Structure formats: structure tokens, C-alpha cells
Amino acid sequence: MGWLARIIGRPAKPVEHGRAAQVFLTNTLSGTKELFIPLKPGIVTMYSCGPTVYSRAHIGNLRAYVFSDTIARTLAMAGYRVRRVINITDVGHLVGDGDEGVDKMAVGASREQTTPEAIAERYTKLFIDDIGELHVDPSDILFPHATEYIKEQIALAKTLEEKGFAYRLSDGLYFDTEKFPGYGKLGGVSRAHLEAGARVEVVAGKRHPADFVLWRAAKPNDLQQWDSPWGRGNPGWHIECSAMIRSLLGQEIDIHTGGEDHISVHHNNEIAQSEAASGRQFVRYWMHSAFLTMGGEKASKSLGNVVYLSDVVDKGFHPLALRYFFLQAHYRTPLSFSWDALAAAGSALDRLWKLSLEIAEESRSISEPSEVRDNFLATMRDDLATPQALAALWDALRSEEYTPEEKWGLIETADAHLGLSLLTPPKSDGLTLEEMPSEMQDMLARREAARNSKDFAEADRLRTAIEERGYRVDDGPEGPVLTRKTL
Ligand code: AMP
Numbered sequence: 328m329g330w331l332a333r334i335i336g337r338p339a340k341p342v343e344h345g346r347a348a349q350v351f352l353t354n355t356l357s358g359t360k361e362l363f364i365p366l367k368p369g370i371v372t373m374y375s376c377g378p379t380v381y382s383r384a385h386i387g388n389l390r391a392y393v394f395s396d397t398i399a400r401t402l403a404m405a406g407y408r409v410r411r412v413i414n415i416t417d418v419g420h421l422v423g424d425g426d427e428g429v430d431k432m433a434v435g436a437s438r439e440q441t442t443p444e445a446i447a448e449r450y451t452k453l454f455i456d457d458i459g460e461l462h463v464d465p466s467d468i469l470f471p472h473a474t475e476y477i478k479e480q481i482a483l484a485k486t487l488e489e490k491g492f493a494y495r496l497s498d499g500l501y502f503d504t505e506k507f508p509g510y511g512k513l514g515g516v517s518r519a520h521l522e523a524g525a526r527v528e529v530v531a532g533k534r535h536p537a538d539f540v541l542w543r544a545a546k547p548n549d550l551q552q553w554d555s556p557w558g559r560g561n562p563g564w565h566i567e568c569s570a571m572i573r574s575l576l577g578q579e580i581d582i583h584t585g586g587e588d589h590i591s592v593h594h595n596n597e598i599a600q601s602e603a604a605s606g607r608q609f610v611r612y613w614m615h616s617a618f619l620t621m622g623g624e625k626a627s628k629s630l631g632n633v634v635y636l637s638d639v640v641d642k643g644f645h646p647l648a649l650r651y652f653f654l655q656a657h658y659r660t661p662l663s664f665s666w667d668a669l670a671a672a673g674s675a676l677d678r679l680w681k682l683s684l685e686i687a688e689e690s691r692s693i694s695e696p697s698e699v700r701d702n703f704l705a706t707m708r709d710d711l712a713t714p715q716a717l718a719a720l721w722d723a724l725r726s727e728e729y730t731p732e733e734k735w736g737l738i739e740t741a742d743a744h745l746g747l748s749l750l751t752p753p754k755s756d757g758l759t760l761e762e763m764p765s766e767m768q769d770m771l772a773r774r775e776a777a778r779n780s781k782d783f784a785e786a787d788r789l790r791t792a793i794e795e796r797g798y799r800v801d802d803g804p805e806g807p808v809l810t811r812k813t814l
Pocket residue numbers: 376377378379386387388389390391584585586587588589616617618619620625626627
């Protein structure tokens with residue numbers, strides 16, 4: 328029995344005879360790691376709360392989507408067909424979790440002197456580009472826009488009203504949490520606690536601080552408003568996810584993901600709406616990723632401590648350096664960002680790419696199964712233990728114990744799970760001779776000459792001089808490659 332099997336008490340070799348292998352996931356609903364059992368054999372329905380497209384997603388947001396992508400890849404590799412949805416919030420919900428604050432889409436539109444529609448289009452494209460750069464394949468995902476599902480949101484709110492779960496106030500329709508026993512079951516948030524911690528009630532007539540808006544009556548200057556049984560207005564934030572899930576994936580789904588900040592309010596409200604309407608369990612496995620922090624604080628736009636993928640690229644990092652950086656931490660562990668830590672991840676990934684190229688050559692890209700590959704699979708299937716999986720990958724690739732073909736088999740499996748381009752490491756990062764500053768061209772040529780005449784001391788001296796100018800030399804199969812150092 329392998330080490331992992333001893334810990335979790337199951338055979339190390341997953342069962343893969345034409346059916347999906349076992350995967351264990353931590354479910355926020357139970358607070359424990361559970362064996363994943365889908366509603367329908369072989370199929371997974373999965374929803375991830377998406378961005379509000381009023382500005383660019385920051386790298387904290389992006390962590391949440393690399394996390395859901397890792398779930399999807401792991402389940403797909405275990406033999407499931409994964410149906411994924413990430414919603415695009417293009418309706419201007421309010422900045423806070425509660426029912427107060429300013430409308431984000433209006434903020435974006437006024438900042439850029441344009442319409443909410445133009446803002447939504449711009450930032451949806453940037454979001455999809457950003458996740459694509461991080462190897463989250465957009466063609467595998469459905470991206471419904473909230474504004475395309477207004478009818479469905481109204482229908483769901485109407486159902487809740489008809490079933491007695493809602494009440495009308497002059498400024499909109501509210502969900503009555505009193506009527507939904509078990510409100511707050513996700514993460515153990517009690518209504519009483521919400522009451523104790525609530526700020527001064529900002530919506531006159533709200534019966535309980537936990538009650539939340541399903542449909543908000545339009546204010547005179549609202550840029551986005553629609554007709555509804557409750558007059559002109561716009562939908563509440565939470566109803567958007569419940570309605571789109573119901574329309575696109577069904578009344579009950581397998582997996583719902585989001586950042587941990589969504590547990591207490593947004594996801595408990597989604598549960599209340601969906602379960603009150605259907606009378607059935609809404610989501611079987613709730614999964615949440617921990618924060619990306621900056622200097623000890625959550626990265627967030629309102630704190631102003633955010634970094635964007637464009638900053639990462641501008642500093643000369645490959646976008647996948649960020650993906651590698653995310654994967655070095657388990658998704659349930661907060662991850663502290665620094666440029667030094669990203670640089671370390673970037674150079675580890677460079678080394679991994681180099682190693683992969685060497686093994687591709689040695690093995691002629693022929694793969695063979697091995698115990699180390701099975702252990703890698705078991706590690707990923709044990710609640711997506713990416714730090715351990717990366718460590719196992721490094722150990723195996725450096726070890727003499729495995730043949731090049733076994734190592735290549737492991738690389739193939741690892742790449743399918745981790746999405747790090749290990750099979751085709753990018754070469755474009757290296758500068759062509761013409762792109763280099765002439766001083767660098769000169770030094771590189773002198774270093775080559777020194778190497779050819781076996782003057783290694785001079786070659787090393789030139790390498791150091793090149794590095795001191797912010798460049799790095801790697802001796803690839805097709806000669807030296809010069810790269811701008813990332814920091
Ligand atoms: P939002 O646009 O604020 O709804 O965020 C989109 C996703 O990013 C949600 O799943 C959030 O939980 C997640 N998120 C926001 N800030 C962070 C952060 N600093 N670290 C990790 N995830 C975050």
C-alpha cells in the first residue's frame with residue numbers, strides 16, 4: 328500500500344475500468360473531505376461565481392478561476408464530462424454584500440464616460456483573455472450574462488413571492504429569511520449572529536438584517552432597468568446566480584465554487600432562494616478558495632492593493648508563472664503575494680520547462696505508466712493537493728529511478744492536471760538576436776567564442792556580466808537563449 332493510501336485508506340491505484348476514478352473534495356457544507364459522487368454517473372455540473380465586469384479582474388480574482396479550473400481538469404482526467412458555467416455579472420449590483428452602496432456598473436460607466444454595455448463588453452473580453460492566458464480554456468466554459476437572464480430572474484423571484492418567501496417594500500421585493508429554516512447553513516452563519524453584528528438598518532421596513540433584495544425598484548437615474556411585476560427596476564445580485572444555474576444546469580447541481588468571501592452572505596442567499604423555490608437540495612459540493620493576500624491583507628479593489636495580470640506580464644513574467652505560483656499553495660490556504668515569490672515561481676517553472684524539453688528528447692515523447700504517475704493522480708484526487716503534486720513531480724523528474732518514458736508519462740499526466748504547458752514549453756520568451764540590445768549581442772557572441780575555445784572562466788565571467796544587466800542565458804538545444812530576467 329502506498330503512502331497516500333495509508334493516510335486515506337483506499338487503494339493507491341484508482342479504479343479506471345471505463346468509469347470515473349474516485350476523487351475526494353472538501354465540501355464547505357459539511358466542513359469535511361468527501362468522496363465525490365455526481366448526481367448523474369459520469370457527468371459533473373459545475374458553476375463558479377464570475378466577475379462583475381465593471382473593471383479588470385485582479386490576480387486575487389484570478390486565483391479563484393485557476394482553482395475552479397483545477398477542479399475541472401482533475402475531474403475530467405478522472406473520467407467525468409464536466410459542464411462548466413461562469414456567470415458574467417453585467418448588472419450593476421451594489422458594492423457591498425448587503426443591499427446598500429453604489430452601483431458598480433454605473434461607477435465603471437461614469438469613470439470611462441461610456442455606457443454600462445460598453446463597460447461590460449470591454450471587461451468581459453479582458454477577463455476571458457486573462458483566464459485564457461492562465462490556461463483556463465474558455466471554449467470549455469459557458470459565460471452567460473446576467474442581462475440575458477432578466478426574464479428568468481423575474482420568474483424565480485415571482486415563484487418565491489408566490490410560495491410566501493418574499494415581501495414587498497416600496498423599494499423592492501425582499502427574501503424573508505425567517506421563512507427559510509436552516510438559513511445560513513453554509514459555513515454555519517446564524518441569523519441571530521447576523522442580527523447582532525448588523526449595521527444600522529439601511530432599508531426601511533426590512534424585517535431582519537439577513538433579509539435581502541430579490542428585485543430592486545428603479546431609482547430615477549438608474550442606467551439599467553427593466554419592467555417587472557413589481558414595477559421598473561433591476562434584479563438583486565444573488566438571484567442572478569440562482570436563476571442562471573436553474574436555467575443552464577438544473578435545479579440541483581454537483582459543484583458550486585467561489586472565493587471564501589462569498590460563503591457567508593452570497594452563497595447562503597443563493598441556497599435560500601434556490602432551495603425555497605425547488606424544495607430540493609441546490610448544490611451537493613460547495614467549494615471555496617482562500618484569499619490571495621498582499622502584505623497581510625486581502626487583495627481587493629476597494630483597498631487599492633491589487634495587481635493585474637497585465638502588471639505581471641509587463642514586469643517580464645510569463646502568465647503561467649502566476650499559475651505555477653497559485654498551484655504552489657493548496658487552494659484552502661491563504662496565499663501571500665510578493666514579486667519575489669512570483670519570481671521564484673517563474674524560475675522554478677523555467678527549470679521545469681527545461682527539464683521537460685530534455686525528457687521529451689530522451690524519451691522521444693513516448694510515455695509509459697508508472698507508480699509515480701499513479702501517486703501523482705492519487706495526490707491530485709485527494710482534494711487537489713497541488714503543492715504535494717508539484718513536489719512529487721520535481722522529485723520524480725530529478726530521480727534516476729525512472730526511465731525517460733516513465734518520466735514523460737508523468738509529465739503528460741501532470742500537464743493535463745496543472746495546465747503549465749509542460750508538453751510544449753513556450754520558447755517565444757527568448758529574444759532573437761536582432762531583438763537584443765547590441766551590447767548583449769556582443770557579450771553573448773564573446774561568451775560563445777570563449778566556450779568554443781574551452782575558456783570556461785571567461786565564459787562564466789561573461790555570463791555573470793550578462794546577468795548583472797538583467798538578462799539570463801540558457802543553453803538550449805538550439806544554442807544559447809537570452810531572456811530578460813523577470814525582476
Ligand atoms: P468579485 O468580482 O468580487 O465577485 O470576485 C470574483 C471572484 O474572486 C469571487 O469568487 C471572489 O470570491 C474572488 N476573490 C475576490 N478577491 C479575492 C482575493 N483577494 N483572493 C482570492 N479570491 C478573491
